[in-house]
Amino acid sequence: MTDKLAFRWQGKRVLVTGHTGFKGGWLALWLAKLGAEVRGYALDPATNPNLFTVARVGSVVEDLRGDIRDAATLEAAMQDFAPEVVFHLAAQPLVRLSYEDPVGTYETNVIGTARVLDSVRRTPSARAVVCVTSDKCYENKEWAWGYRESDPLGGYDPYSSSKACEEIVTAAFRQSYFPVARLGQTGGHSTAVASARAGNVIGGGDWSADRLIPDLVRGFLSGEPVRIRRPQAIRPWQHVLEPLHGYIRLAEELLAANRDEAARFATAYNFGPSDDDTQPVAWIAEKMSTLWGNGAKWILDPDPGVHEAGYLKLDASRARADLGWTPHMRLESAIEWIVQWTRAWKSGADMHAFTLSQIEAYESLLQQ
Numbered sequence: 085m086t087d088k089l090a091f092r093w094q095g096k097r098v099l100v101t102g103h104t105g106f107k108g109g110w111l112a113l114w115l116a117k118l119g120a121e122v123r124g125y126a127l128d129p130a131t132n133p134n135l136f137t138v139a140r141v142g143s144v145v146e147d148l149r150g151d152i153r154d155a156a157t158l159e160a161a162m163q164d165f166a167p168e169v170v171f172h173l174a175a176q177p178l179v180r181l182s183y184e185d186p187v188g189t190y191e192t193n194v195i196g197t198a199r200v201l202d203s204v205r206r207t208p209s210a211r212a213v214v215c216v217t218s219d220k221c222y223e224n225k226e227w228a229w230g231y232r233e234s235d236p237l238g239g240y241d242p243y244s245s246s247k248a249c250e251e252i253v254t255a256a257f258r259q260s261y262f263p264v265a266r267l268g269q270t271g272g273h274s275t276a277v278a279s280a281r282a283g284n285v286i287g288g289g290d291w292s293a294d295r296l297i298p299d300l301v302r303g304f305l306s307g308e309p310v311r312i313r314r315p316q317a318i319r320p321w322q323h324v325l326e327p328l329h330g331y332i333r334l335a336e337e338l339l340a341a342n343r344d345e346a347a348r349f350a351t352a353y354n355f356g357p358s359d360d361d362t363q364p365v366a367w368i369a370e371k372m373s374t375l376w377g378n379g380a381k382w383i384l385d386p387d388p389g390v391h392e393a394g395y396l397k398l399d400a401s402r403a404r405a406d407l408g409w410t411p412h413m414r415l416e417s418a419i420e421w422i423v424q425w426t427r428a429w430k431s432g433a434d435m436h437a438f439t440l441s442q443i444e445a446y447e448s449l450l451q452q
């Protein structure tokens with residue numbers, strides 16, 4: 085098994101939900117670069133600026149706007165496109181916002197996922213589905229070990245628990261409508277469904293509220309010291325291209341012509357950094373301030389805010405063993421790439437080209 089992108093995406097029809105967001109934008113650009121025909125389905129970008137506009141994602145991706153909770157619009161987008169692959173990333177992804185709007189968070193993340201999978205039931209062209217959940221889907225025991233895919237699901241706050249629910253919904257749809265035993269069988273079905281649990285993802289082009297890197301960038305640009313809550317909190321930080329490479333590799337296996345072989349991958353996968361790159365918030369803030377220069381500073385915010393996990397690590401052994409997936413970028417480089425991306429944007433560079441150049445540089449790392 086190799087972790088290089090050997091598969092041919094040329095002409096593959098791929099539906100990406102959440103393409104107007106941070107991860108979905110990078111994924112849509114990467115898939116289009118690999119030659120896929122990509123249709124995106126999402127709400128309007130939630131922030132201004134945003135990656136979708138800045139990197140002109142819509143120039144290479146068919147851009148449909150709609151709500152995943154809206155069955156009729158979603159169904160039309162799915163049926164008319166007849167995708168071979170569905171990457172489901174649309175979500176309400178913010179812990180703090182989930183405290184303010186728990187019902188909306190569950191509606192989008194749980195019912196929305198059920199809507200997407202229900203629509204896939206009537207889409208026989210779909211051979212591979214990857215539902216993107218989160219490292220936060222596990223019942224957090226604040227222990228030193230990384231969570232494995234077999235560990236109990238849970239979630240203290242509405243966002244985390246909604247992602248655990250999304251896992252349960254995905255597993256239920258797989259068992260009920262896309263069972264692995266009937267994949268590719270006569271009278272069976274053709275869709276292999278998996279889920280992907282990745283950690284805290286960082287990269288250029290994220291302007292979300294209440295996330296560490298966007299908060300740092302906003303603060304540095306304004307010249308004010310950045311107030312940081314919970315500097316000792318440990319998270320599985322990774323550059324956005326690392327888990328996206330995992331999602332793409334996973335989809336490649338789910339697409340295997342030998343459907344018995346594909347069935348083996350229709351399960352849950354963690355994608356997380358290596359142990360020595362699992363760092364506290366303060367480490368990131370410090371590195372980012374140093375790299376940024378110009379007197380960039382962070383200070384402790386004594387208000388810890390709402391409850392958030394203090395210690396969270398993922399065990400990605402299954403992805404390594406099954407997919408040959410491993411991290412290729414050290415955290416320090418990821419931070420350098422973010423600073424370079426942000427500087428390029430500030431200087432008025434062509435951010436479509438710049439974002440693609442980072443994807444290309446990452447592809448080179450995969451070849452080493």
Ligand SMILES: NC(=O)c1ccc[n+]([C@@H]2O[C@H](COP(=O)([O-])OP(=O)(O)OC[C@H]3O[C@@H](n4cnc5c(N)ncnc54)[C@H](O)[C@@H]3O)[C@@H](O)[C@H]2O)c1
Nearest residue numbers: 102104105106107126127151152173174175177218284285
């Ligand atoms: N960014 C991270 O650190 C991180 C970590 C773990 C998991 N995730 C997961 O990755 C996925 C993408 O996250 P992101 O960071 O890119 O978030 P984001 O907020 O940047 O993007 C979310 C996307 O979902 C779309 N969306 C939201 N509600 C919708 C609805 N009701 N109907 C249709 N589209 C809707 C938005 O329009 C946007 O395109 C989410 O599932 C998130 O839970 C993100």
